[in-house]
């Protein structure tokens with residue numbers, strides 16, 4: 001039988017007293033922010049090259065210990081000026097407990113080597129020093145697992161099967177990839193821009209203002225829906241829903257926009273009333289704005 005969907009309390013009051021039972025055995029899924037943080041990576045083969053790729057994307061600083069020859073993709077990152085400063089390569093084998101490089105100097109340690117005894121030693125050292133470690137191939141020696149990942153700009157999704165089937169995890173990732181709406185990245189970017197503008201208008205952390213900000217943002221997201229959030233990338237539209245909406249502590253959804261004034265907004269809100277057909281909607285909007293721009297230019301020239 002399928003197990004329940006994890007559902008912690010939310011901001012909806014109805015959820016807050018439901019107290020779903022705890023199903024143990026999960027991993028804690030987090031989004032680690034590693035910019036400039038020191039990470040130790042031991043090994044220079046294919047698996048290390050995969051670890052390196054994700055570490056570079058997260059802006060970490062990687063100390064890589066492995067004798068040459070390295071996997072060509074690792075060598076490429078070391079030679080490439082756009083990534084070389086993020087990597088300190090020690091061209092030698094790591095020797096374990098006696099090595100001058102100490103695991104305690106790192107935030108995370110990863111090994112991807114074909115030497116089980118040395119891997120076990122690294123794991124023991126890390127556990128002594130309370131540094132989180134991943135030993136590729138040996139789940140009991142992992143404090144964290146990797147997962148099958150997909151990234152669309154700011155949007156990141158990780159599939160974990162709790163060590164049961166990494167290949168199955170990658171296949172599930174591909175299903176998610178197929179199912180994602182084509183403009184999901186633009187939707188996430190749009191909502192990010194709106195939140196940033198709102199923060200400029202109403203700065204600070206917590207308190208009554210923070211509560212109002214969160215309630216307004218939550219309702220605005222709900223009324224626009226994921227399908228239309230890409231429209232928030234338009235500065236004028238953002239200004240409008242902040243001027244008319246946030247400043248009056250009310251919610252301006254796509255339907256309300258045509259009450260907001262400028263006639264092109266009526267045209268615009270008609271255009272965006274369809275759902276994920278929005279590739280064309282976006283094009284239509286572009287055309288609409290451009291036409292208004294052209295009309296204005298003509299008016300001023302007269």
Ligand SMILES: C[C@@]1(CC(=O)O)c2cc3[nH]c(cc4nc(cc5[nH]c(cc(n2)[C@H]1CCC(=O)O)[C@@](C)(CC(=O)O)[C@@H]5CCC(=O)O)C(CC(=O)O)=C4CCC(=O)O)c(CCC(=O)O)c3CC(=O)O
Pocket residue numbers: 050134135136137138139142144145146147148149159160161162163164165166167168169170
């Ligand atoms: C526990 C974990 C620890 C960790 O590595 O963090 C682990 C452990 C092991 N992997 C093994 C085998 C394979 N691993 C892959 C691939 C990936 N493995 C990844 C993660 C994880 N692998 C963690 C759990 C993930 C989860 O919870 O779902 C992925 C998702 C992410 C990544 O590595 O970055 C990446 C796919 C990414 C992608 O394609 O995008 C393939 C397929 C392939 O290479 O195409 C195979 C062969 C097919 C198969 O076995 O499925 C073996 C057995 C070795 C043996 O039999 O001797 C072990 C050890 C064991 O299971 O005992």
Ligand SMILES: NC(=O)C1=CN([C@@H]2O[C@H](COP(=O)(O)OP(=O)(O)OC[C@H]3O[C@@H](n4cnc5c(N)ncnc54)[C@H](O)[C@@H]3O)[C@@H](O)[C@H]2O)C=CC1
Pocket residue numbers: 042043044045046047048065066067069070071092093094095112113114115118135136137138
């Ligand atoms: N996601 C996972 O958990 C997976 C794990 N593996 C396992 O991960 C390990 C690494 O896999 P690959 O990269 O394909 O192996 P590989 O054999 O291509 O690479 C091993 C690397 O480790 C280096 N190395 C060996 N001893 C070292 C030492 N003392 N210090 C520093 N570097 C050292 C080698 O020079 C080589 O670069 C293997 O044990 C493999 O079975 C393989 C596939 C998936």
